[in-house]
């Protein structure tokens with residue numbers, strides 16, 4: 203099985219937010235929650251770059267390590283998923299996540315956190331694949347349909363790449379070699395403990 | 401003439417061409433080079449100060465989403481999964497070991513003169529209510545809190561995923577709600593007892609005598625509260641305030657700072673303090689119950705044996721006797 207990853211080629215991203223919108227639509231993401239977002243670094247300065255970021259599906263994921271109820275699991279494709287049935291909304295995974303991926307609907311006592319929600323790599327959750335129950339809690343399960351995450355598919359410039367980590371790293375390297383520059387595979391060092399050697 | 405001028409012109413033009421041609425590469429080098437100018441992740445990561453984040457601008461209203469990468473998350477994970485369990489184990493298992501050793505060597509501290517059969521009122525109803533309000537909520541807060549920190553190692557294997565998650569979910573709700581009566585208890589306790597807990601010279605002598613805890617028959621004089629009890633009072637006062645403030649910031653996220661790092665800081669404060677607080681209270685509970693004959697009555701019925709009072713709070717007993725002599729109503733509760 204492949205080790206799937208996300209890679210955002212910041213030198214291509216034009217901050218159109220198509221990934222964000224596509225994700226919201228495909229997964230019926232609740233109001234107030236963004237599973238994916240686009241952050242612009244050095245906005246308005248020469249050399250500004252935009253990066254589309256969501257859960258990176260880390261190797262040895264910090265969120266899973268700190269969860270007091272052990273509700274995370276990693277699929278054979280190395281997608282990090284969690285169970286909303288087990289989650290108690292404590293917020294610890296948000297503290298540990300280097301990418302600010304976990305989000306909380308504002309429900310429950312003290313207007314504080316509900317069950318955590320985050321990017322599933324369009325791979326649903328622990329419920330049986332492609333069931334209504336799975337969709338309601340976690341959104342689409344495109345992986346089960348043999349498709350890649352919608353954000354990368356919808357990317358207008360093909361800046362956002364999803365798929366087998368080795369293959370997308372190769373595509374990125376080729377691009378960098380051809381055009382002669384690249385600002386790095388954002389987040390890879392932190393998430394996977396290895397960058398893409400350029 | 402004309403031809404001469406034409407010749408010079410042609411020569412000058414040729415020279416110009418040569419110059420332009422020579423200058424061409426220099427011009428090309430000044431063209432924008434995206435590699436030189438663009439922000440690179442590697443540079444940003446290298447330049448990152450400990451505790452800071454890589455952030456930018458975001459178009460959605462949630463400002464905290466502008467944080468792109470906070471490598472600190474990994475450090476917090478390290479702390480919460482590595483350092484905190486060590487701190488917890490050392491302080492809690494440590495204190496239990498010490499108390500067991502103390503019990504094994506000193507045994508239960510007896511009333512040397514035995515029970516007199518006469519009692520004296522030590523704590524009235526309100527004092528005891530405040531004590532048990534704080535203590536009761538503390539016990540539940542401590543258990544539900546410890547379950548969050550260590551439950552998955554100790555309890556989850558017994559109950560399994562689903563039952564443990566349900567239990568921990570209720571625990572969280574209970575922890576959130578009981579924090580309020582606990583805070584009320586801490587505040588009331590401070591108000592009703594602070595005047596008798598100001599340290600003075602008497603406390604130094606008490607400490608020098610080891611509180612009489614380690615030697616049989618030694619009973620340094622004390623007023624209403626001895627130095628040991630004053631210590632417990634101030635631990636509860638300071639610990640109570642800090643655990644409440646840090647807990648408040650966890651209950652209402654981002655009221656104690658704008659970035660994730662602030663939340664991490666407050667969890668760490670809350671969790672480490674909880675471990676120390678719990679061990680201190682274990683020692684307090686020991687000496688107030690199994691550890692010392694006659695001590696529990698003070699917070700149980702509120703009536704303590706006169707001999708117990710004479711041995712542990714000699715000056716307070718004298719005060720009370722004087723008050724009782726002055727007022728025909730009898731002994732006034734220790735308030």
Ligand code: HEM
Pocket residue numbers: 291292480538541542544545546548549550572573575576579580582583643644645646647648650651667670671674675677678
């Ligand atoms: C007085 C007010 C208090 C408040 C507002 C408060 C609030 C909180 C909150 C919000 C959490 C995070 C988990 C959750 O959402 O339930 C937490 C965790 C915790 N609390 Fe409290 N708490 C208070 C008092 C205490 C006391 C008195 C103790 C124990 C002596 C305690 C021990 C713990 C522990 C051990 C954790 C888990 C920490 C970790 O593993 O990181 N808390 N508390």
Ligand code: SF4
Pocket residue numbers: 256257258259260263264265266282298299300301302303304320393
């Ligand atoms: S990006 Fe965050 S939520 Fe996703 S696997 Fe890594 S630590 Fe967990």
Ligand code: SF4
Pocket residue numbers: 265268269270271272273284288289290291292293294295296304317318
């Ligand atoms: S919020 Fe939910 S998923 Fe995250 S650490 Fe807490 S219980 Fe686990």
